[in-house]
Amino acid sequence: MAVTLSLTVNGKPVTASVEARTLLVDLLRNHLGLTGTHVGCDTAQCGACTVHMDGRAVKACNVLAAQANGTKVLTIEGLAAADGTLHPMQAAFKECHGLQCGFCTTGMVMSAIDLVNRHPKADEATIRAELEGNLCRCTGYHNIVKAVAQGAAAMAK
């Protein structure tokens, strides 16, 4: 059964006709070509597919595309300014070497921004607890935690 959707993705209106079982991550990656949102697991544990839906972080592998009907979705591709200037969280990840292979990174950055939106002055323990839903196998999280703290400070300016 096909469903027709209208939503906003990275500020642009999108309409799509997809099978009802289509996941939001499939809509983004395979229908819209937004391949910056990654799939790292099948149990909603790794967080590589994290995007924002109406300003809140969601795991796009765990949301049906149909549930995103009428919402505003922000993916990693929509984060930097139109002139290419990085979002402060993206810039902090680069500055702090908060990424290595890059695969978890896009979801990690989207989660980090949501974390800071909810906890603008998060300490290390809060950052670590809040990142529990995003797995990284490369960094040991050390520099990710630093990057989130630095990104939070930059976002507060």
Next chain:
Amino acid sequence: MGANEPSVVGQSVRRKEDLRFLTGAGQYTDDVTMAQQTHAYFLRSPHAHANIRAIDTTKAKAASGVVGVFTGADLTGVNGLPCGWLITGTDGKPMNEPPHPVLAQGKVRYVGDAVALVVAESLAQAKDAAELIDVDYDVLPAVVNCVAALKPGAPQIHEQAPGNKCYTWALGDKAAVDAAFAKAAHVTKLDIVNNRLIPNAIEPRAAVASYSRGDDAYTLYVTSQNPHVERLLMTAFVLGLPEHKVRVIAPDVGGGFGSKIYLYAEETAMVWASKKVNRPIKWVAERSESFITDAHGRDHVTHAELALDKDGKFLALRVLTTANMGAYLSTFASCIPTILYATLLAGQYTTPAIYCEVTASFTNTVPVDAYRGAGRPEATYVVERIVHQAAAEMGIAQDDLRRRNFIRSFPYQTPVALCYDIGNYDATLDGAMQTADVKGFDARKAESAKRGKLRGIGYASYIEACGLAPSNVAGALGARAGLFEAGEVRVHPTGSVTVFTGSHSHGQGHETTFAQIVAARLGLPVDNVDVVHGDTGRVPFGMGTYGSRSLSVGGTAIVKALDRIVAKGKKIAAHLLEAAETDIEFKDGKFTVAGTDRSKTFGEVALCAYVPHNFPLDKLEPGLNETAFYDPTNFTYPAGTHICEVEIDPDTGVVEVARFTACDDFGNIVNPMIVDGQVHGGVGQGIGQALLEHCVYDADSGQLLTGSYMDYAMPRADDLPSFNVSTRVTPCTHNPLGAKGCGEAGAIGAPAAMMNAVMDALASSGVKHLDMPASPQRVWAALQTARA
């Protein structure tokens, strides 16, 4: 590097690759979509061990959207997957090397063994069709434990491996070891298990295979750490295709940790099938599939004995290990518990006699191969745990016992084949103890005790052999491949540079580190140098990235090519400046006649090489493009000391890693930020092994019990502390960069350091032994048993 190069080498240059990763512009294999693309799904064995009586694919072939269905019977003329290292046993015979079919041939040997490949228009259609395949299994008893597999009466997995034995292999002087034990003042004995791990790169394995009828050629995008090796093994050993007709591209790869070194069944079957269906085929592993198909790591059972004299000098070490190979020999499986394990058992110590015997067995589990560290973490775990226990038994301080036995004279020939070129083990032990504030430990322990907690401190002074490898040495030890590396430096007419390397970056930051080396040498901005890797169609034949080899071997190949660029540039400059070649100096991007101000910039010389109007064409070819291959003359020997402090809640058994300190010697460092990041990641995986991770199979059914992130405990941000890392430097003596490698150190040192800390914390409660992972249940149970 030369002493007077003002260099970006040694600077924490921010990474060139980050912009694309941070904006979602990375190009991973799953991001590749081709016109007319089909989708693959592999039907896998649900049984650990079964004969296949029959497979009926009739209904599947007729299902909606199906393009092709293939089983082992269809793969005529296709060989099995090869093993790249021949181990010769103590009986003088080659290891048992049973066939490793691409798709099952009459029998399945582990849960996940590929039985059929379904190709369809959509993934959903491929999955639906796979459900219509009727496989008639005759289920057999299974064995998953490597020791149990060797017992009489164990289920027989391969005809070609009687008793499930792959080999028994040994290294060292058994008689000398026996003699040393006979006169020992103290003997420490240890039985330990090195727990089986699942690598879990966050990007699942994936492939896109396509065939072009027009030029009878194949293109394979694949998650590989070594695309040339992948191509060579696939074409020459399995599919019988001409190598030049297959292009293998490993684009951005989301972590490897060893698991993406190997030639796997999936991409091999897909390349073969891409011609049959004459359409591109894409496959991306689901995470559940990764758990049951990516090569696993570790899985050793070991008995070790250390002989000491009355002063704590090590006299001899005896190690008997059983290693799990899984159901088939993966690409480098056989050399991990032998060549990369027993040779490391001297550690940082002068132990004069060492004997190690390893028996490798087949079981009904996923094949086991290299995982970050590969043999060296297992060796360090044996050595450092037995040293810890010996110190505790003899009442000698942990640092003191280590210092009494440190190697201090180099080069040092160990009794287990390796010759260490250089090191300073006191320096890294001192550095770690200082940063870890060992002096303050007693006060912290007392403070923990006030809160009812048990605090412990543990050391691991590790060594590794990296920079794999001198090809002739590896060949003599059974390697069926060379282990050199290739680098090409292509200077463009306008003086910017593209570097092609056979190394592959899947997180290590080569695009930055290698650019720094080139920029420093040629006096260019880092932005004027780009690095290309991971494409057999663009890069000279290289061996790829594993064993912490990229900088010391791949980087040196680039340095050799740079030497040739500079030498040719001097000839061109000499001509332009009408001076003798021997008078030309190259520094800061300028070729200068020594003692004068007459010079040509690197860019001017590059332009002249490509617009050779005023050029010594009678003596020199135009162009400025050099390729070099570098084969190392020895392994490199990174070493260091890691110190871990844990706090344990005796009521719950929960272990908290309170502090973790690493002081490492990686030789010269190009980018300290990247090196620190590599240590962080390795330590994270090492603590993961010691604290959390454990691959468990059901002993009867052979089903994987830890087959998802709900069941397999991956380290998360709130499981780990921040780490204190620092370095000391003794430059490697046999490569021009003086580099040793840093990628695996964290995973090598951390497990032993952490478990020694746990043992130290539990010692006062009477706990004598614990295996990894130190889960709350295990720690709590050990405390209850000790108290009973």
